[in-house]
Amino acid sequence: MTQILFKDINKEGLHTMKVYEELGGYQSLKKAFAQKPDEIVEAVKASGLRGRGGAGFPTGLKWSFLAKDVFPRYLCCNADESEPGTCKDRELLLKNPHLLIEGMILCSYACRIETGYIYMRGEFQDLSFIMDKALEEARAKGYLGKNILGTGFNLDIHTHLGAGAYICGEESALLNSLEGGRGEPRMKPPFPAVEGLYSKPTVINNVETLCVVPYIVNEGAEKYASFGTEKSKGTKLVSVSGHVKKPGNYEIEMGTPTSELIYNLAGGIRNDNKLKAFIPGGSSVPMLPADKVDTPYDYESLAAAGTMLGSGALIVIDDSVNIVETTLRLISFYMHESCGKCTPCREGTRWLYQIVERIMQNNGQLEYIEKLEDICGNMSFKTFCPLADACVAPVVSSIQHFRSDYEEYFKNVGVS
Amino acid sequence: MSEYKFSEDQEKEIAAIFAKYPVKASAMLPLLTLVQRADQVVSPEAMVAIGKKLDVSPAYVQSVLSFYTMYHTEKVGKYMILFCINISCQLNGSDKLLEHTAKKLNIKVGETTFDEKFTLHREECLAACTEAPMMRVNDTYYGNLTEQRIDQIIDSLD
Numbered sequence: 001m002t003q004i005l006f007k008d009i010n011k012e013g014l015h016t017m018k019v020y021e022e023l024g025g026y027q028s029l030k031k032a033f034a035q036k037p038d039e040i041v042e043a044v045k046a047s048g049l050r051g052r053g054g055a056g057f058p059t060g061l062k063w064s065f066l067a068k069d070v071f072p073r074y075l076c077c078n079a080d081e082s083e084p085g086t087c088k089d090r091e092l093l094l095k096n097p098h099l100l101i102e103g104m105i106l107c108s109y110a111c112r113i114e115t116g117y118i119y120m121r122g123e124f125q126d127l128s129f130i131m132d133k134a135l136e137e138a139r140a141k142g143y144l145g146k147n148i149l150g151t152g153f154n155l156d157i158h159t160h161l162g163a164g165a166y167i168c169g170e171e172s173a174l175l176n177s178l179e180g181g182r183g184e185p186r187m188k189p190p191f192p193a194v195e196g197l198y199s200k201p202t203v204i205n206n207v208e209t210l211c212v213v214p215y216i217v218n219e220g221a222e223k224y225a226s227f228g229t230e231k232s233k234g235t236k237l238v239s240v241s242g243h244v245k246k247p248g249n250y251e252i253e254m255g256t257p258t259s260e261l262i263y264n265l266a267g268g269i270r271n272d273n274k275l276k277a278f279i280p281g282g283s284s285v286p287m288l289p290a291d292k293v294d295t296p297y298d299y300e301s302l303a304a305a306g307t308m309l310g311s312g313a314l315i316v317i318d319d320s321v322n323i324v325e326t327t328l329r330l331i332s333f334y335m336h337e338s339c340g341k342c343t344p345c346r347e348g349t350r351w352l353y354q355i356v357e358r359i360m361q362n363n364g365q366l367e368y369i370e371k372l373e374d375i376c377g378n379m380s381f382k383t384f385c386p387l388a389d390a391c392v393a394p395v396v397s398s399i400q401h402f403r404s405d406y407e408e409y410f411k412n413v414g415v416s
Numbered sequence: 417m418s419e420y421k422f423s424e425d426q427e428k429e430i431a432a433i434f435a436k437y438p439v440k441a442s443a444m445l446p447l448l449t450l451v452q453r454a455d456q457v458v459s460p461e462a463m464v465a466i467g468k469k470l471d472v473s474p475a476y477v478q479s480v481l482s483f484y485t486m487y488h489t490e491k492v493g494k495y496m497i498l499f500c501i502n503i504s505c506q507l508n509g510s511d512k513l514l515e516h517t518a519k520k521l522n523i524k525v526g527e528t529t530f531d532e533k534f535t536l537h538r539e540e541c542l543a544a545c546t547e548a549p550m551m552r553v554n555d556t557y558y559g560n561l562t563e564q565r566i567d568q569i570i571d572s573l574d
Contacts (some may be wrong), residue, residue: 084502084540085541085545086541086543086545115438121543122449122474123542125555126556158437160445160446161485163445163481163485164485166540179439179441180442180443180470180480182480184486185485187567199439208520239545239546241504242504242548243507247547247548279503283503291420295469300419309498313544313545315503315504319508329502329503330503333502333540337540337542339483
């Protein structure tokens with residue numbers, strides 16, 4: 001299987017400049033600096049690369065939306081990885097920090113940016129020390145700083161730690177947090193490309209997205225686009241967790257069947273139980289029942305199956321579980337992480353929690369399911385950011401595919 | 417309320433933090449983190465001192481810190497155990513293990529042991545799902561937990 005991001009991931013010492021350069025690291029810089037910045041943007045567009053953080057927005061297009069001739073501009077790398085089930089960025093940050101730095105240099109050159117920040121979730125303090133060390137090495141080599149490799153291009157990159165808030169992975173909340181405030185999402189438009197960090201044009205990209213850029217510059221957009229499907233190009237890191245024998249981060253070509261991930265790469269279901277459900281793209285996307293397990297793992301196929309690729313976190317659930325339990329845990333997460341700014345989210349997540357909890361305590365009625373759907377309908381697309389929609393996803397999909405799991409509890413109404 | 421004093425080393429670190437940003441206010445989270453690393457909590461005195469550094473009111477500092485779960489205003493144990501109970505950990509038995517941990521420490525979840533050595537908190541996803549079930553003790557991640565492994569980890573901390 002094609003390995004672009006994970007090619008050398010387990011090489012000893014990869015996190016050091018020495019080993020990274022021995023393996024061909026930072027070669028893309030000279031190639032890039034020989035081109036005009038716009039040519040790099042065009043190459044990234046042509047590669048078909050889409051944002052790997054969750055939304056899947058075309059990366060090159062995002063870069064080309066930057067407000068014209070407004071400077072300074074900023075680059076924020078979103079390393080807030082908090083989507084339940086997702087841990088691919090952590091592996092990249094831990095083992096291959098220079099790949100991210102190289103990608104950020106290329107993006108900054110292409111977008112004429114002179115300051116970059118890596119916003120890492122507060123719990124990644126250890127990783128921030130590794131990253132700071134890598135940044136120091138890059139400065140010493142002249143890959144960062146003033147007049148990089150004699151081109152007149154200046155860039156510095158800094159790490160910035162959050163302090164425990166899922167919502168700071170949402171790009172506008174991330175900006176507010178980086179500016180020293182509460183991490184509440186902003187109203188859009190204006191989009192960050194026009195008014196972002198410090199009200200200046202800002203590119204915000206996920207760790208994995210930026211890590212792909214060196215490959216595109218080195219090998220060409222066409223080569224990258226030759227992997228994957230017609231519309232979902234390249235490879236994707238997938239965190240496989242839950243009831244599998246070999247949980248782990250795996251790099252696959254877009255379009256690989258989900259069953260290949262579960263049964264081959266991750267070794268199948270633990271205890272040889274039966275697959276019941278899977279959540280393909282992190283807790284914020286709808287779950288699917290076992291009969292959809294052959295769905296190709298790419299943006300379009302998963303969308304056609306009624307879910308999303310999201311952040312690439314495949315959570316596998318076997319038939320020992322009542323889905324209502326899992327759903328309640330996810331609602332509880334969103335209730336805890338709702339920033340409280342928008343009423344439908346602040347109140348809606350709590351109501352969903354209370355109703356599902358009551359069902360689980362054998363105090364529910366059949367009408368509760370209708371009530372849940374009604375509340376979900378009043379939360380979707382009614383808030384500044386998609387956190388409310390994320391909470392709705394497991395509720396609606398669990399009712400759609402596993403209604404009988406809810407009905408189990410109604411059989412015992414009144415029995416505690 | 418006595419005045420909060422930053423140490424000489426802290427002042428140096430603060431200067432380096434300010435140098436990273438074009439705007440002072442961006443140093444808010446780094447300064448809160450710096451104070452908490454030294455004191456384990458962010459005291460009202462420290463909030464005043466941080467406000468002075470950033471030209472904002474202490475009330476604003478408090479409003480920001482109250483948004484983030486990693487800042488504490490009340491004393492916590494020497495070891496902060498954050499036990500992940502989110503989906504991948506739940507599927508791998510985190511609830512039972514959390515119960516076991518609480519029993520082992522003889523406290524309820526959310527409490528601190530009498531000797532102020534351990535605080536145990538339920539935590540949301542910490543991005544180590546392929547090592548579920550997992551917990552974070554201060555800055556260290558521990559994955560693939562079992563009851564025996566938890567006992568060993570707790571017993572090894574002094």
